Amino acid sequence: MRSFVYDQPAIRVIFGIGVIDQLPEEVQRLGARRALVLASPGRRPIAEEAARRLGTAAAGVYAEAAMHVPIDVARAVCETAKRLEADCCVTIGGGSTIGLGKAIALENKASGANGASALPIVAVPTTYSGSEMTPIHGVTEGGVKRTGRDRKVLPKAVLYDPALTVSLPRHISGPSGMNAIAHCVEALYAPDANPIISLFAAEGIRALARSLPVVVEEPANLEARADALYGAWLSGAALGATSMGLHHKLCHTLGGSFNLPHADVHTSVLPHATAFNRAAAPDAMRVVAGALGADEAAQGLYDLAVRIGAPVALKAIGMPADGLDRAARLATDNPYDNPRPIDYAGVRQLLDDAYRGTRPVS
Numbered sequence: 001m002r003s004f005v006y007d008q009p010a011i012r013v014i015f016g017i018g019v020i021d022q023l024p025e026e027v028q029r030l031g032a033r034r035a036l037v038l039a040s041p042g043r044r045p046i047a048e049e050a051a052r053r054l055g056t057a058a059a060g061v062y063a064e065a066a067m068h069v070p071i072d073v074a075r076a077v078c079e080t081a082k083r084l085e086a087d088c089c090v091t092i093g094g095g096s097t098i099g100l101g102k103a104i105a106l107e108n109k110a111s112g113a114n115g116a117s118a119l120p121i122v123a124v125p126t127t128y129s130g131s132e133m134t135p136i137h138g139v140t141e142g143g144v145k146r147t148g149r150d151r152k153v154l155p156k157a158v159l160y161d162p163a164l165t166v167s168l169p170r171h172i173s174g175p176s177g178m179n180a181i182a183h184c185v186e187a188l189y190a191p192d193a194n195p196i197i198s199l200f201a202a203e204g205i206r207a208l209a210r211s212l213p214v215v216v217e218e219p220a221n222l223e224a225r226a227d228a229l230y231g232a233w234l235s236g237a238a239l240g241a242t243s244m245g246l247h248h249k250l251c252h253t254l255g256g257s258f259n260l261p262h263a264d265v266h267t268s269v270l271p272h273a274t275a276f277n278r279a280a281a282p283d284a285m286r287v288v289a290g291a292l293g294a295d296e297a298a299q300g301l302y303d304l305a306v307r308i309g310a311p312v313a314l315k316a317i318g319m320p321a322d323g324l325d326r327a328a329r330l331a332t333d334n335p336y337d338n339p340r341p342i343d344y345a346g347v348r349q350l351l352d353d354a355y356r357g358t359r360p361v362s
Contacts, residue, residue: 004194008241011133012157013233017222019161023090024054026122026157032088034059035122036081038101040066043093043126046164050092050124059084065097068256071141074103081108081119089119091155092164094127094176095262102137102153123155126164128176128208128228129263130183133158133236136244138252144330145256154240160233162225170216173228174308175263177212180232181205181301182247182266183239185274185288189281189339190242198287201238205291207231209304216308245338246331246347247273253330254319264317267310271302272353275360276346280339298360313357324351 012029014022027035036059039047044063051058062080066073081089081104091101101121108118123132135154138147168176184201187193208231214224250273251265275298278285285297294300305312315321328348335342353360 002195005192006194006196006241008196008237009135009151009154011154013160014157015160015229015233017161017163017226019159020050020053020124020164023050023122023124023159024057026159027054027057027088027090030088030120030122030156032120033057034084034086035088035090036084036086037061037090037092038065038077038097039063039092040094040097043097046126047092050090054090059086065093065100067096067259067262068140068145069096069099069103069138071139074100074139078104078107086119088122090122090124091132092124092126094125095129095131095179098123098125098129098131099138101155103139105153106137106150121153121155123158124164125158125160125229125232127168127172127263128165128180128232130180130232130236130239133233134240136240138256140256143257145252147252158233160229162222162229165225165229166220166222168219170219170309172263173215173219174212174305174310175261175267177208177215177228177231177308178267178270178301178305178310179263180235181208182251182270183235185270185284185297185301186245186247187238187242188284188287189277190245191337192242194241197238197241200234202287202291204231204234204238205288207234209292212304212308244336245273246276246336246342249336250327250331250347250351253327254314257327257330258319258323260314260317260319264311265314267305268312268314268317268357269350269354271298271305271312271360272350274298274301276350277339284339296362299362302359311357314351314355316357319355321355324348324355327351
């Protein structure tokens, strides 16, 4: 008999085309009266439409979310929330916007009852990052991204509306989905993995592997968009219940220290981090390969990325070659738990392979 602990916090999930119409009701369920709507500059029109739907319950719109949650942006939004006397945040967008909402929730958790955040979140994801289902938060300061884990930053409700992802372009949709698959892969070999979360992770990979090729070829296909959001939901839940490994450590390091696009980094690194852990997590590798419909996990991930036109080389997304040594040092100085022991030489080789974008060998 396998011993395990399954400890999954409850989050209200509303899924379906048009569920954005229920946003006012979800804010009202929280007892909130002044909701601050957060978005990135590119998602401002959707955020302003959400504020219009909220009517008098909208405190304002802050559409300045940025990659990796720079500390100055986090401080600015906290000041804005305080000035507007917001008692709730609505995050509309991907991981950057959701991360900004988490920064506010974390800043205000001490003032809530029993340590709960005084500014609860209602999340409306428009990408496939899965961040809305995780208690993981992070900010970047001085070229270093620092992450943490606190359930108080979890949204109280998540509205998954596939119609809101139709405008997501191909070059964002594909990597965003690969980001979510990375959550599933690491959840499968995490030291605190359990059978229930492993089911989530395997199903998440299956859903994303079958939907992403359709999403990038037929952007208006709502069935495929819904399937991808379903996979993202499962991936976030899987990551939120387990520990992160080397893959996420590398992505946090590369993104925070070199300001690389988060989802693109995940896409480029994932096949090589998977290959790095191949021999140390054979059961997880079999599940990944099976969910992908591939003969081998690392190669299957690489081939899926190529199929959907996602970047497979760090050099193609702006990583400087002379930064690889520093990245390897940062990732090995304070490593996350990982199936295979972390060593500088192995990580440096992994990064070199990801930099060049070579297909992993079997």
